[in-house]
Amino acid sequence: MAKSDIADIFSQNAERKYASHQDLQQAISELQEALPNKVIMDPNALKTYGSSANSYHPASPHSVIVQVHSTDDVVKVVNIARKYRVPVVPYSGATSLEGHFSGISAGDICVDLSAMDQILEIHEDDGDLICQAGTRWEDVNQILKDKGIPLFFPLDPGPGATIGGMIGTGCSGTNAVRYGTAKAEWFLNVTVVLPNGKVIKTRRRARKSSAGFDTTKLFIGAEGTLGIVTEATLRLAPVIPTKVAMAQFPDVQYALLDNHMMAAINLAGLTSRELPVSDTLFLKLQGTDSSIKETANAIKKIFKKHGSSQFEFAATQQQAEELWENRKYALMSTLTAGGEGTRVWTTDVCVPVSRLPELVYKTKKDLADNGLHSTIVGHVGDGNFHALIQFHKDEELPAVSAAVHRLVHRAIALDGTCTGEHGVGVGKKEYLVDELGPDTVELMRTVKKAIDPLNIMNPHKLYPDDNADRKEHRIQ
């Protein structure tokens, strides 16, 4: 029977131990030999690379950092890790808010891919390019612009994010309402070092293929738990003339940035002029001058019907970029505006679009009722929003955490998700069973266990911890 086969792997797996202290030291020696001058043991670095200033999840320092420069380097690391059973934690942009790159207390190897930041091929005629996983999306777009190639990569998560991290978290960003997320078709293929040390490329470079289920998608959102992505082929979109507009609304139920967020942007002094402190919707319109004008007129009518007092295009291209960047630097503005010592817990629930106003309204009320202050910035078109809850002292953390917990369950009750774009990491594991059901979570674990039977790839992230009632949900 299948039951016993699978159960055997599970139980043997559960009994397996990671490397002893001695084995870990031996693994580090082998890394130093195999990858000379690429192994870092500086305690400050081990600590810094193992935790994030903007997340509040348990984290240990890494045991060792390896700065890889090629797919071959990653293979060497994974083979040594497998030999000694040392967990491997991938790291590049370090912008995660959910503990994705936290160190593992049993000992681990942090694989730093940030030096793998090269664009390898640009195929302008095909509208794609191949780059390494440590490349930042902003650099991809800057390089295309500098070369005068009228194409861009539409996924635009937080500043500093890298292609590898964007794949790992299944990111999106402000363009998602028009272009979709990392789970759409922007990654034509990925090159992955599997836990068994094999290097695969998931697909060729054609724009579409029906050759089986899409193994590229296995790695998008897998948070480094199924293998380490080292290269990717990005599909690019044509640059279309774009204008930025904003409209103020009387009520946050209709808006993208709430009044607190607008005040924070002004306080942070990041715009050259003061913006109205009112719930505000930012928009991008694309097309020729005349079609943008037509669209804007249609939008103005709709906005007026819903009480918008103002609708204004950015006057210049510079102002447009500035407006949009401020939208993207929401975390920084909120930290700055809160004054010295301000810390921020960022949430990212997502619900069906029609449920968003109710969710935002109730959340603002709940935060106010509990004496918490927050800015709000969202992606209205996607049903996704961020509450950036401000606090100053450790003693406030339980109240913040409880508010986050209530917010997530409010979103799930509205047919939503605990995470629209930031991923699960350490922070949201506890919500997955409630959101997806035990059997869907068990399916995810089944895939994980089949591909990484030693559980060395970023363990203790993403999948809910095993617990007493897990057995009920096993694949039979």
Added chain:
Amino acid sequence: MAKSDIADIFSQNAERKYASHQDLQQAISELQEALPNKVIMDPNALKTYGSSANSYHPASPHSVIVQVHSTDDVVKVVNIARKYRVPVVPYSGATSLEGHFSGISAGDICVDLSAMDQILEIHEDDGDLICQAGTRWEDVNQILKDKGIPLFFPLDPGPGATIGGMIGTGCSGTNAVRYGTAKAEWFLNVTVVLPNGKVIKTRRRARKSSAGFDTTKLFIGAEGTLGIVTEATLRLAPVIPTKVAMAQFPDVQYALLDNHMMAAINLAGLTSRELPVSDTLFLKLQGTDSSIKETANAIKKIFKKHGSSQFEFAATQQQAEELWENRKYALMSTLTAGGEGTRVWTTDVCVPVSRLPELVYKTKKDLADNGLHSTIVGHVGDGNFHALIQFHKDEELPAVSAAVHRLVHRAIALDGTCTGEHGVGVGKKEYLVDELGPDTVELMRTVKKAIDPLNIMNPHKLYPDDNADRKEHRIQ
């Protein structure tokens, strides 16, 4: 070691036998008891449901057909199939060209989902709807139109295709260049009966989620080998005013429908007026009247530069629909135009867009050199095209098959895929290792074996057959 664990399952699996004749009869008796009046044993039906008139792959009749009406019915079938180890083959629209629903010679249960054709919920404000797997995409769009809801489902594969089949093959269609394929984000979630009999829903209804890798995507393109999809939540797109245009070109390197295809459309008598017999590009332009006019002017300039002699909008909405439908009825036109007894082998390779002209040109030459006649219809914007190779007698099949083989390898050599949208089924298994590499194929097999350890879900489809050199490629 992981190696032995995985190897054990593989070898036990390999030794497992499917149901004996006696067990199969017992399984059928249980089906008749559990699903009264839903079990079909008529020999003609068993044969018809087990093969397709337009594909030329080995096929056996099914052993039994069960006409399911609910997810619960499917659970009953899968539980009996698992108990007796009888393969299960899902069936609905029966438009597959690659033997996806072929009967299994060892004996099988055909699960006919075509009666599960209900739309269960429409969420106009959220732009989504929930329907059963047997629903045809054309019915989804007709029902939305009839209700006056200005939304539509953009995936438009061949006429008669159902949502379940579209998910199984990872379909696309003529709208893919603008809206993407089934592997984009048009399926927000799917409800699946797993091989273990559990029913899962892969995700909630939010438009995006980063809660782990996307288990929905596991089932898109899996061809029923990982479970049976019974329901899906479809994301809808706003209806945008659309005009259809066509332009004739001197050379097929630039065209979508070749001169043979245009002649076939005329011969089939499906248009109210005769169309020019010349390589032709069909286009859809979306937007307001003025923006379509602007776009058309820009396109005309580009076409003129590339030698187009004509550019013409469909004069009326009816003519537009007629033109586009003829594009979609390519197979029927080609069959009709070929005269009595004509048979057609349809191919669907896809390459990076810039390689398409070379591929089409060489393929037309190769077919002509080998005395084969074919129409060609493609998706220029995706790099995908269909050669519909005509023949009349069984004796011609080896020459046709050899030409298809050369075509597929020509496409793979251009960084392309053996299948842009029709799937692998029985027909293209042999190409996967060349296209994806042995380790990527092995990853697919690893997932299959973990989820369906008894290999009862549509076996002998999609995954290349095990062979002597397989051992080298095992996950260690």
